[in-house]
Amino acid sequence: MNFRPMPLPHFLEQEGLRATIETGLRKVAREFGRSEHGFAAAAFASFEDWTVRPSRATTRFGSVSTRTRIFRLTVLDCSEQARRDTILHEVAHIVVFELVSKSERHGPRWQLLARAFGARPSRAGLDLRFRTASAQLRSKREVTVARCTRCGFEVKRLRRSTRDWRRYLHRSCGGRFEPQAPEPQSPPRSADG
Ligand SMILES: [Zn+2]
Ligand SMILES: [Zn+2]
Structure with a gap:
C-alpha cells in the first residue's frame, strides 16, 4: 500500500475519511468550548501544515512528529481496519496538538477525540498481516555479521555488529567465527548474546 508523500487534507480526502473526521470534530466541539463549525474549520485549516509520508517501520503502524508536522503511516501490509484506526488515532493526536494541548499524549481529551472519530485501539503486534509483512522486511534487512569458518553457519543481525567475532x-x-562486516569500530564487548 505504497503512496507518495502528500498534504494531510489531500490524504484524508483520498482515504474517504474527511467526513468521518469532520463529523467527529462537530460532535465534540462543545466539550472543547468551540462551535461545531469553528472547531472543524480550525482543525482542517491546521491539517494544511501537515504532510503524510510512507513509513517502513516494522514495529508500528504510524507516528506523528509535531516538530516537523509529519505523519508517518505504514506501507506494510496490514488489515484495512488497522489502517483506518491508525489514521484516525494519529489525526486525533494532530487535532489535540494543534488546537487543545501540546502535551496531552493519550490523555482524556485525546481519548474523547479518538472515540468521536471511531478510532478503535489497534496494536501493530496483534495484526497478523502486519506481523507477517514486518517479519519479511526485517529478514530482508538483516546482514551477515559473521560466518563460521568450519560449517559456514551465518550469524545475521539487523545492524552491523561491533563484537569481535x-x-x-x-x-x-566448535568452529571459529570470521567477521563479515567491516572491522569493529569499538573494542570488543563481553559476550552477552
Ligand atoms: Zn497515539
Ligand atoms: Zn560452525
Whole structure:
C-alpha cells in the first residue's frame, strides 16, 4: 500500500475519511468550548501544515512528529481496519496538538477525540498481516555479521555488529567465527548474546 508523500487534507480526502473526521470534530466541539463549525474549520485549516509520508517501520503502524508536522503511516501490509484506526488515532493526536494541548499524549481529551472519530485501539503486534509483512522486511534487512569458518553457519543481525567475532566459537560445531562486516569500530564487548 505504497503512496507518495502528500498534504494531510489531500490524504484524508483520498482515504474517504474527511467526513468521518469532520463529523467527529462537530460532535465534540462543545466539550472543547468551540462551535461545531469553528472547531472543524480550525482543525482542517491546521491539517494544511501537515504532510503524510510512507513509513517502513516494522514495529508500528504510524507516528506523528509535531516538530516537523509529519505523519508517518505504514506501507506494510496490514488489515484495512488497522489502517483506518491508525489514521484516525494519529489525526486525533494532530487535532489535540494543534488546537487543545501540546502535551496531552493519550490523555482524556485525546481519548474523547479518538472515540468521536471511531478510532478503535489497534496494536501493530496483534495484526497478523502486519506481523507477517514486518517479519519479511526485517529478514530482508538483516546482514551477515559473521560466518563460521568450519560449517559456514551465518550469524545475521539487523545492524552491523561491533563484537569481535574472532573471539567466539560456533557452539554447535566448535568452529571459529570470521567477521563479515567491516572491522569493529569499538573494542570488543563481553559476550552477552
Ligand atoms: Zn497515539
Ligand atoms: Zn560452525
